[in-house]
Amino acid sequence: MEHDLPAVLSLDIGGTKLAAGVVTGDGLIHGWQVTPTRREEGPRPVLTRLFDLGRKAVAEAGVPEVAAVGISCGGPLDTTAGVLECPPHLPGWIDIPIVALATETFGVPAALENDATAAALGEFRYGAGRGTSTMVYLTISTGVGGGSVIGGRLHRGAAGNGGELGHVMVRPGGRKCSCGRRGCLEAYASGTSIAERAREALAAGRPSSLSALALPTAEDVSRAAEAGDPLAIEVWDETTWALGTALTDLVNAFEPELVVLGGGVTRSGARLLDPVAAAVARDAMPPAARAARFTLAELGDGVCVVGAGAVAHDLLTGAAR
Template sequence: METLALGIDIGGTNTVFGYLTPDGHLTNRTVLPTLAREGGERLMGRIAEQALAMLGAAPVPVAAIGVGSAGQIDPVTGTCLFANANLPGWTGMQIRARLEQATGLPVTVGNDANVAALAEQRFGAGRGVENLVCITLGTGVGGGIISEGRIMTGHRGVAGEMGHIVVEAGGAPCPCGMQGCLEAYASATAIVRRARAALPHDPASVLNHVEPLTAKVIFAAAGGAVPDPLAERIVAETAWYLALGLASILNMVAPELILIGGGVSLAGEPFVDRVRAHLETWAMTRGRVRLALCSLGDDAGVIGAAAQVLPAPTLVCGGTDR
C-alpha cells in the first residue's frame, strides 16, 4: 500500500494542507485562512481540527505529518522559538507536541523557507542536486540551504537566514534591527521603498503616475519596449545587491545551484541574467554559478513540509549536471 504524508504549511495569511505521495504528487490541497489575529491557541486548535478531518478522509493511511511554519522553528523540539507580529501568540508554541497529542501520529516541524528549499530539491527545479540554496524574494527575503540532500538547520534550526547578510555597511534599516541587510535592498518592499525615495528627483519617470507602486510594476517599467530609466536603475541596483548577497553564500556554502523564488522572481530570466553577469565578473564566484528560478511556486511550502517525513528518493547519480 502506498504511503502518504500530510503536509501543513503555516503562513501569516494562509495555512495550506495536502497529502503528498513519495513521488511528489500533491493531492487534496486545502487552504484555510490563518486568521492570525485570533491568536496562537485558536490557530493551533484549527490546524489540529483540519488535520484530524483530513486523516479521517485519507484514501490510504497517513504515515506521518510534516509541518512547515513561519518563524524560527527548533526542528529538534518542534517548537516555535520566535514568530514576529504576523503570527501573534505563536512564539513558544509546541507545534510538534500539540499535533502528536491531537493525532497520535509522528510529527516533524521545520521552518517554512527551509522546507520549501527541500521541496525544490526533491521535486522541483533542484531535483537531483545534493547541494543547493533556495532564496526567496518576497515581502521579506528568506531561504533554505540543502546540504548533501538534507536541510542545513544549524544550531536551534535558524540557519539559512540569508536575508540578513549585510550588503551595505551602515545602510538602510532592516526590520530585524540591523542596517544594510539584503532584505532591506532586494525584498519587494525594499524595491518599492527605493523607487519612492528616488521619484522626487526624477519627475519624468512613468513611476510617478502609477498607484499602487509595486515591485512588479517597477520590473515591468524597466523591461518594456522603452525602459523607464528610473525603473531600470532600481532593477539594476537590485540585481547588484542580490549578487553581493549570493556571492557571500557561494563563498560560504558552495552550492551547486542557487534557486531564486518568491514574488520578485516573477521578473524571470532577464533578472536572473543580470545577477549572473555580476557573479561572473568576480574571481571567487566566476564559473561556479548555476542560477535558476524555483519551479514549485506557492506549493513548495506544503510539499516540503510533507517531504520532511517521506523517505528521500534514491538518486541514480547525485549532483547531476542538468
C-alpha cells in the same frame, strides 16, 4: 525508493495564508487547501482552523491515513523542541509547542521546519534541485529567506534555522532591515523593499510612469523597468545588485553546484536571474563561479507544502537531522 514513502500531511503557517495538503512519495500534493491566516485572532483559533484544514486535506486527498505531519513556519523556531518561539509574522505567538499539538491532534509523529529551509528541501528533492548534491536556495518574496543542501543533506545548522540567508550584509550602514540591522540583503531585495524604494523616490518627486499608480508594488516596478522607466530601472538594478552581492558571498562560502531562486519576485524570470547570475560569474572566486549554475525554482506556490512533506518523510526514514 521515494515512491514507497507513505502519504504525509503538510501544514504551512504563513502570515497571511494557512495551507495544508497531503504529500505522497512522488512529491505531489493532494487535497491542497488554502485559507487566510487571520493572525489577529491569536494562536488558539488559528491553530484550530489549521488542524481543521489538515483534516479537510486528508479527506479530499482520499488517502486512508497519513503517517506523519510536517509543519513549516517562519522562524525563529526550535526544530528540536518543535516549538514556534516568536515568529515576527505571527505577533503574540510565543513558545507554541506546535509539534506536540499536531501529534496529539493527528495521532502520528510530527516535525517542524523553518519554511525557507523546508522549501529548500522541497526544491532539492522534487523541484529544480533534483539530482544535485550541493544547492543554495533563496526565496525572494515579502521577505528574503533561504536554505541549503550540502552533500545531499538538508543543512539545518546548530540553531535549527538552517541559515539566515536573507541577512547577508550587502551595504554596511544601509537601509534598515526587519531584523534590526542595516544593509541586509532583505532590506534591498524583498518585494517589500522594492515597492518601498519606488514609493520613496516618487514621494521625493522623481518623475516616473509609476506615479500613475496609487501604491506601486514590486511587480509594478518590475514591469515598468521592462518598459524602460528610468526610476523603475534604477530600483530594479539596485535589487539585482544586492542579490548578486549576497550570492557572490554565498557561492564563495558554500561552493554550490546550483543556486535556485524562488518566491514571488522571481516571477520576473530572466530579468531577475540573468543579471544576478552574471554578477556572481564576474565576482565570485573562479572555481566557485564556474561550478555554480543558476535557475528558477519549479515548485511555485506549493513549495512549502511539498517541503514540509519532505521533512515529514525524513522524520519517518530517520534521515539525519
